[in-house]
Amino acid sequence: MLPSFSYLGEHAGFRGTIKNSPSDFVVTELEAPELLLGDCRAELLRSSPRPGEPKRRRTEPSGPGRAGGGCAACPGTSEREAEPGLQSGLGRAPVLESLLGEPASELLGKFACDVKDAWGLENSADAGAREFSLGPRLDKKIRADLHSAVRQKFPFLLTLTKDNEMIVKGNPDYRELCQLVTEKETSDFFKFLDAKLENSTFSFEPDGNKEHRKTVHHFINRKFGKLLETKSFTTTDVNDQPNTSITVRFRGKSGSRKRCAGGFQEKQDVYTAFTLQKENLETLEAIGLLAAELDVLPSDFSYTGIKDKKAITLQPMVVKKVTPERLKELGNKMEKKGMKIHNIRPAYQHLRLGQLKGNHFDIIVRDLQHHSHDSSADLKERIAEAVESVKTKGFVNYYGPQRFGQGQIVQTDQIGLALLKEKMVKAVKLFFTPEDTDDPVNNAKRYFLQTEDAKGTLVMLPEFKVREKMLLRALNRYGVNDEGCTKGWLNIPHSLRIFYVHAYCSKIWNEAASYRLKTYGSKVVEGDLVFLEENDENISLNDKVHVVTASEESANKYSIYQVVLPMVGHSIKYPSNKVGQWYHERLSKDELELCKFRVSPLQLNIPGCYRLILKNVQNLSYFLESSEKEIKIEDNHLNDLEVSLHISFDLDPSCYATVCLREIMKCDF
Structure with a gap:
């Protein structure tokens, strides 16, 4: 896996095999939102009981590695976590601190206070010129979340994008409205405006001054007339006195919104959250199968990280444009393809890569033996000292083999190098390099490399090979040349x-x-x-x-x-x-x-x-189990027994269990 790479500890280690079956390697995302994850892991482990399994404790994140997941500091990026924010019926927005990180969020808060202070000065010439940069944000979805999060927390600020760089400045429209109505009304109005819920309305406080109401009407129509419409409504209070207030709602758009008696018909995106349990499948392959079954695009699915193929994994996902009822209709249909779907429920937005807090691993290592050069010591002692060493010292924080496509003839880093060198045709041919197996997918790849017949290859590929089909459609249209291959890569989602x-x-x-x-x-x-x-x-x-x-x-x-x-x-x-x-x-x-x-x-x-370079493992525990149930391992040497190691631990995001096991066992897989 990582030949000639360094080990950290001085312990001797031991040999064993992992991933004999997917149930030997169970991965569960840590601290995912409860609405998404639920109790699937408990259900899974109840269905596959493991005698004597130690209880797992969870601890709060600690150490510098938590600051940015696997990366301690990322220029122009941050941990991209989205959580429910607004609780006021205006919808939910991502929590600003989790999108920006605490330091940048604090700087933004200070800037917001400075803007307000400058507005309070009578002759502040630079109040409108103040700007604060949030840095470059290339992902449109991240930018959209940030725009919304900033304006929901600081409705008096305006967010702009200049060449992918996000700029924050004071909103002069907010300041002007504050001179007409109370600041609370102004704040609530701009939150309503940013939420853009089509079937919603906003009402200002009752106002008996007709001329003043006229001024407010004119302001809203002048500034937001293409988006909003206003009307004054008169009601009577408990004393039968008339109260007149201005109500605002979004204008209808032909083809997208329809007027009805109750207001506007909503045409918002539908999001459905669920927990995907998969076995012996890559995350992207599982998404391809689900997308084909639901007749949506793979890009309509969002998740927080890629999970192992040779394992049972549980991870929250969100799919766009699919209702919970439709997802439930799949029932047990996907089980034949190695998937189960749990905890289906409505959601409000996508998940983001890197949003996870880490992963919990329940692993069985079988066929325990000494290393060939180390046969004298007691194997039980070797295991104990190895676990203790990693508990104390941690491990070298290498990227694991699944990052590169373990066992593949062409690994993903080779394709990445070709893309960096802008060798688009070479990258496509590396992408379609087949493995040494006789199956429909690899036969289709061989056919493509031999003929460059994109249309014929499309017919040969199974439906779930969505990435390949996306690329081939562009190649069929534009040709297998530099332009066609560039269009092909652009046909694949950015992520x-x-x-x-x-x-x-x-x-x-x-x-x-x-x-x-x-x-x-x-x-x-x-x-x-x-x-x-x-x-x-x-x-x-x-x-x-x-x-x-x-x-x-x-x-x-x-x-x-x-x-x-x-x-x-x-x-x-x-x-x-x-x-x-x-x-x-x-x-x-x-x-x-x-x-x-x-x-x-x-x-x-x-x-x-x-x-x-180095990372620590959390909540590491283990026990040994013999196939001879009547033998107590504590009273015997392991050398003559068929024994398996059951080990559990938590790792931070972007850390690899196989790399941690490599350090424990001093063994490449």
Whole structure:
């Protein structure tokens, strides 16, 4: 898996096999929203009882690795978590802090206060000129969530996008309306305006002054007349006195909204949340099967991370344009394809990659043995010392084999490298390189490489191979040339296009981590990059990556657990020691020394980030089980018994259980 790569501990380890069957490797997302996850894991484990399984405890996130999931700091990016926000009937918006991160959120809050203070000054010339940048946001969905989250929390602010950079400034319309009505009414009005719920109305407080009402009508029509319509309604209060107030609603649009007696007919997107339990399937393959069955696009599904194929995995998902009733109609139909669907219910928005808090693993390691060079010690002692070592020291935070396509002839990083070099035809042919098996999918791939007949290949491919079909449709239309292959890649969702490039960046990171540990060991040296746990909330995540000085090395100021290495990209800094030089030589080897890490034809932008070299495992527990149930393992050596290791632990996002097991066992899989 990671040949010649470094180990952290000095324990001897042991041998064993994993993933003998999917039930030997159960993955459950940690701290997913309860509405999505429910009690599926408990149901699963009840259906496959494991005698003596230790109870699992959950702890709050800790350590610098939590700041940005697997990356300690990401320039221009943040953990993309969406949670219910507004509780007022105006809909739900993502929590701003989880989208921006706490430091940036605090800076935005300070800016908002400054804007309000400037408005309070009589002759503040620069009040309207103040701007605050949220940095580049390339993903349109992320930008939309941020626009909504900022305006819902600070309705007096205006958000703009300039060349993918999000800018925040004071909203002069808000300030003007504040001079006509109360600030609470103004705030509620702009929240209503931003929520854009088609079947909703907003009413100002009763106003007996006709001229004043006329001024408010004129203001709304002048500023928002294309979107809103206003009308004054008169009612009587408990004392039979007339009260007149202005009510606002959204205008109808031909073809999209229909007038009816109750107002407007809603045409909003429908979102349905569910928990996907899959077995021996890749996440994207499972989505392809579901999309084909439901007659929607794979891009209509959202999830927080990719899960192992050779495992039983449980993860929350949200699908757009499918009602809960329709999803329930699938019933047991998908079970034959290795999937079960639990906890179906309405949702309000998509999930985001990186939203998860981590994963819990329940793993069985079978066929336990000594390493060939270590036959003298008691195997039970070897297991105990290995577990204790990883509990204490952690493990090297390598990307695992599923990042690259374990066992495939062409791994995903090779495709990513071709895309970075803008060799579109080569990337397509790598994508369609078949495995050494005789099945419909690989036969179709062989046919395509031999004939370049995209139309014929489309007929041969099964329906669930959605990515392949998307690419082939463009190739059929535009040809298997540079233009056609570029159009083909653009036909695949952005998250999948960039997946291949990220795989290449991950491969380089793995090699860099191995080189760093072999060159300097566990000592923090001059030129290393460290992640600082600063309490100053005004410091951005990127500014928390610090270059170690000679005096700091001499004073042993930093721990190896604070050292990060960059994931290559255009907005990161490299270590200023031998490791930095290694990066430049390694990229030069792949002819990327001049790479801008932007693939404009494919709308790919790779800013880079920083990833901690070492990570710790949480809630690690284990027990041993013999096939001879009457034998007590505690009273016997394991050497002559058929024994399995049952091990459970929690890992942070972007950490790999197979990598943690590799460290425990000192064994490549």
